[in-house]
Amino acid sequence: MLGLETAFDAAIKAVRALVPADFVAISMIEEDSHRTVRAEGVSAEKLQGRTFPLHQGLVGQAMKFRSTLPDRGEYRGSIPVFCSDHLFNGYRSLLIIPLQREEGEALGALTVAARKPGLFTRSLREILEVIAGQVAIKIDLAQSHEQINKLATTDGLTGLTNHRAFQHGFDVMLSRARRRKSSLCLLLCDVDSFKGINDTFGHPFGDKVLRGVAATMADTARLVDLVARYGGEEFAIVLEDSEEGGGRQLGERIRQRVESMEFLHEGEAVTVSLSLGLSVFPDDGRDKGELISRADKALYQAKCRGRNRSVAWSELARENLPRKEMEGGLLPQSPPA
Structure with a gap:
């Protein structure tokens, strides 16, 4: 049976197989906050398990408006990513894709970042959005399974x-x-x-x-x-x-x-x-x-x-x-x- 940890592992693996990313993270909404449930890459240990106010940073905004941010996948280091005191110094490419249930409700977000500029072409962004959609389905199913297990x-x-x-x-x-x-x-x-x-x-x-x-x-x-x-x-x-x-x-x-x-x-x-x-x-x-x-x-x-x-x-x-x-x-x- 699919568990949440397995779903997170599969998501990270799928992204890394497609993109030469220096950082990948999955955030999940928990009431009035979002928590980084999985993070891999440079400085990932500083974010793993941390909880942030729900709509702070680009991650919170992507979930709030259910829209992929930044618009062109470029990052100049001036906008907080997870919260007001967290910047992605050294990264030049960034995509934060909301993870949504089929009815549109946001579950969380997938964050992918790289030091290389111009990494996220339109076609690559579209592929990552498809992956995010599949990840959301698996997470939704895993949550259903965990509810069953109770x-x-x-x-x-x-x-x-x-x-x-x-x-x-x-x-x-x-x-x-x-x-x-x-x-x-x-x-x-x-x-x-x-x-x-x-x-x-x-x-x-x-x-x-x-x-x-x-x-x-x-x-x-x-x-x-x-x-x-x-x-x-x-x-x-x-x-x-x-x-x-x-x-x-x-x-x-x-x-x-x-x-x-x-x-x-x-x-x-x-x-x-x-x-x-x-x-x-x-x-x-x-x-x-x-x-x-x-x-x-x-x-x-x-x-x-x-x-x-x-x-x-x-x-x-x-x-x-x-x-x-x-x-x-x-x-x-x-x-x-």
Whole structure:
């Protein structure tokens, strides 16, 4: 799951890969102030963690007016950057780009500076503004995830997001996909023949299998994906900005890695497999209940077709299966939308 620190790290890395910057910082709004949550470069240690009045300096003004400053990316050292007593001596190129939620509200700002004059051409500025927009989305998502985590969100056995948090997180991500008119992919996964594993080897061993499968899912998924224990031996993954092809690729990587795992029981290796069902917003459904129901039916067909495979709802629709076969499912009941 994406955390704020990870989002900050990714932002700094993306900027440094594009620009020969001598200084990069991220500021976040906190009530009536803004705090430098991450700073790298010359004199960064003097700014890291410091809090400044909300609308002081160029950073505060960029957030207040939601506009990139200075206008031409040039800096002559006469205007405070973070506060009235802080100047950027020696820097000649400066851009402060507001980080905004999609509805326009400012979250913070991205500051990039260099000693070299004339660094920020119009095209480079436009690229940095695109990066800032992506950073803002990731930070917004990370903040949503952290809010989720405040609710007793972790499954005690696997360490994944629990069912309750999954439902809330799915709502947040689906709402974002609607606003952005983007795709979203849901994977429902089930450990094959898990009852037999418990009956044969005992419940402690079954718990060991669930922890191992969960760890593989978490390690394989992207940081921005929501990975959850749905219940029992069932897991769910929500992938933002992902169509069926991307969801299938991730599902197959997870399935193959689980298939290659070995769990030791009294000195003997035991292997397990995973079946997966997939649905996509908006192609396969426009609300949460419909997407879960269709991913569940695809998962049921994966079981019926021999287990250890992935099946997408779109496949079932193309095959035009009899209604009785299409109504199968593994979940006891689909959660409300």
